[in-house]
Amino acid sequence: MDLHEMDRYIKSLIKEAGHRIRTSFRGDIEIETKAHVNDLVTNIDKEIEQLFIERINTDYPGHRIFGEEGFGNDIQDLKGVIWMLDPIDGTMNFVHQQRNFAISLGIYKDGVGELGYIYDVVNDDLYHAVRGGGAYFNDEKLPMLQETSISESIIGMNAMWATPNKYVEHESTIRLIRDVRGTRSYGSAALELAFVASGRIDAYISMRLSPWDIAGGSVIVREVGGMTSNFKGDKENLLVQDTFMAANPSIHGKILSEYIQPK
Numbered sequence: 001m002d003l004h005e006m007d008r009y010i011k012s013l014i015k016e017a018g019h020r021i022r023t024s025f026r027g028d029i030e031i032e033t034k035a036h037v038n039d040l041v042t043n044i045d046k047e048i049e050q051l052f053i054e055r056i057n058t059d060y061p062g063h064r065i066f067g068e069e070g071f072g073n074d075i076q077d078l079k080g081v082i083w084m085l086d087p088i089d090g091t092m093n094f095v096h097q098q099r100n101f102a103i104s105l106g107i108y109k110d111g112v113g114e115l116g117y118i119y120d121v122v123n124d125d126l127y128h129a130v131r132g133g134g135a136y137f138n139d140e141k142l143p144m145l146q147e148t149s150i151s152e153s154i155i156g157m158n159a160m161w162a163t164p165n166k167y168v169e170h171e172s173t174i175r176l177i178r179d180v181r182g183t184r185s186y187g188s189a190a191l192e193l194a195f196v197a198s199g200r201i202d203a204y205i206s207m208r209l210s211p212w213d214i215a216g217g218s219v220i221v222r223e224v225g226g227m228t229s230n231f232k233g234d235k236e237n238l239l240v241q242d243t244f245m246a247a248n249p250s251i252h253g254k255i256l257s258e259y260i261q262p263k
């Protein structure tokens with residue numbers, strides 16, 4: 001697998017997909033719900049995933065696709081090359097704001113992240129990485145993450161996790177919110193991972209994410225020295241939904257040991 005050839009191919013495909021999404025703003029968007037009333041999907045999500053699948057099946061017929069909208073393969077293992085795709089990460093933002101959403105894509109070979117992409121469609125900003133080659137924001141190489149402390153950190157986290165919930169003891173989450181410098185919630189896991197990688201926030205925490213939400217961003221975060229795991233400190237699960245955290249390495253362990261108390 002020639003990673004650099006694939007990298008050029010993927011960047012071109014992502015930009016084409018982004019253009020289609022921006023063009024869709026001028027037309028009617030069909031909105032449906034999935035698991036619950038706030039779990040939205042649009043005709044554009046589906047069209048973009050199908051665009052990727054058509055191209056991948058034609059140009060990389062030996063590869064498999066793990067896509068959010070279910071048009072790809074039935075993935076039960078991580079053997080071979082798998083494209084993990086969220087065509088629009090942040091669909092609620094796409095519907096309501098027409099901004100703050102991204103195309104998220106990770107390419108994994110036998111469970112190892114080789115290529116990662118997060119494309120902020122509206123701002124035409126591409127975060128990308130090839131394993132071992134560093135991470136980039138457009139054409140600018142991102143620096144390695146610098147040491148920080150909890151009191152100086154900005155954390156990306158949905159406010160819901162500071163209320164009673166079935167995943168963590170919310171009292172410890174509230175204590176984390178009080179101890180950090182600030183919290184943010186952007187409504188797109190992919191963008192929040194891009195912001196961890198670029199140092200705009202110092203950690204991103206979520207109780208429930210799917211493989212396609214984190215696949216691309218995890219590759220990018222690790223290339224700047226960041227750490228990714230579930231709440232047990234184990235490697236993220238790329239087959240099922242799980243808890244997830246990406247963070248600056250100087251605070252990753254401290255958050256897990258002192259503030260995250262799974263139920």
